[in-house]
Amino acid sequence: MKKSTLTNLLSVAVFVGVAFPAQAQQKQYDDLLVKYVDEKYEECVTKAERYTENDNTKKDALPYLYMSMCLYEMSKIPKYQAMEDYKKADRDALKYAEKYRKKDKDKEFFGNYEDFWAELNTMAQESGLNEYESGVKGMSKARRFFDSMTSYYPENPGPWLMLALCEYNTNLVKDGDESIKKYQAALDAAGSISSLPEDQKKLMKSALIHYAEYLDGKGDKSGARAAMEKGKDAFMDDPEFKGAYGSFH
Numbered sequence: 001m002k003k004s005t006l007t008n009l010l011s012v013a014v015f016v017g018v019a020f021p022a023q024a025q026q027k028q029y030d031d032l033l034v035k036y037v038d039e040k041y042e043e044c045v046t047k048a049e050r051y052t053e054n055d056n057t058k059k060d061a062l063p064y065l066y067m068s069m070c071l072y073e074m075s076k077i078p079k080y081q082a083m084e085d086y087k088k089a090d091r092d093a094l095k096y097a098e099k100y101r102k103k104d105k106d107k108e109f110f111g112n113y114e115d116f117w118a119e120l121n122t123m124a125q126e127s128g129l130n131e132y133e134s135g136v137k138g139m140s141k142a143r144r145f146f147d148s149m150t151s152y153y154p155e156n157p158g159p160w161l162m163l164a165l166c167e168y169n170t171n172l173v174k175d176g177d178e179s180i181k182k183y184q185a186a187l188d189a190a191g192s193i194s195s196l197p198e199d200q201k202k203l204m205k206s207a208l209i210h211y212a213e214y215l216d217g218k219g220d221k222s223g224a225r226a227a228m229e230k231g232k233d234a235f236m237d238d239p240e241f242k243g244a245y246g247s248f249h
Contacts, residue, residue: 031047032063035047036066041070041077044066048063048070049063049067061100061103064097064100067100068093068096069093069116072093072116074089101151101153118197118199121149121153121203124149125202129162129203132165132166136169140170143170146166149163150163150182154182155186155189156203157187159203161179162210193230193231205241208228209228209244212244225249228241232245
């Protein structure tokens with residue numbers, strides 16, 4: 001997350017703490033925010049984990065979110081990459097993002113962390129696409145990445161489409177059909193591909209190309225063209241999409 005965003009969040013937390021001290025103590029977790037802003041990630045993880053194990057706070061959403069945020073940052077730092085406890089910090093960041101979202105079904109805090117979601121999405125979708133594009137050997141791992149994305153950010157349509165492709169490619173046809181329905185619902189709710197945040201648009205472009213390739217491979221050339229048509233307005237200025245579009249028309 002950008003430092004300016006963190007500073008803004010800290011200012012909000014301080015204001016809420018002054019105006020509503022009891023509520024802030026229960027819901028804002030200023031202590032975790034301060035440690036995160038100060039880049040004391042390991043301390044923040046340890047303290048947040050205690051909250052998730054405490055009967056009085058284990059149902060609160062924010063400790064799980066701070067664990068995800070810290071683990072994501074730690075996944076980029078060589079010191080932690082070399083440590084046994086944190087060598088899978090990137091996947092653990094996704095796991096705790098899922099746990100957070102289950103506790104924050106009404107998105108009470110979700111919108112305050114848009115920069116983080118964009119960064120986490122980027123990491124997850126790049127990893128997922130790399131696994132998907134590696135072929136059969138990577139399909140199960142790709143599925144796990146996209147399944148995680150749909151769990152912590154179900155409003156994001158691209159992961160649903162990629163999850164469906166992973167499921168179709170591993171003979172989970174019914175699951176794939178269900179994921180396609182959820183993809184379409186998420187896309188309809190978004191309004192248009194062009195209105196999506198940049199990280200989500202990037203995945204949508206790749207997902208539509210891969211979907212068209214999959215349909216074409218199954219002999220459904222009209223379906224492949226229809227898939228590419230969905231991205232025409234948003235991506236025809238993109239050379240990769242334009243080239244793929246032309247190959248199906």
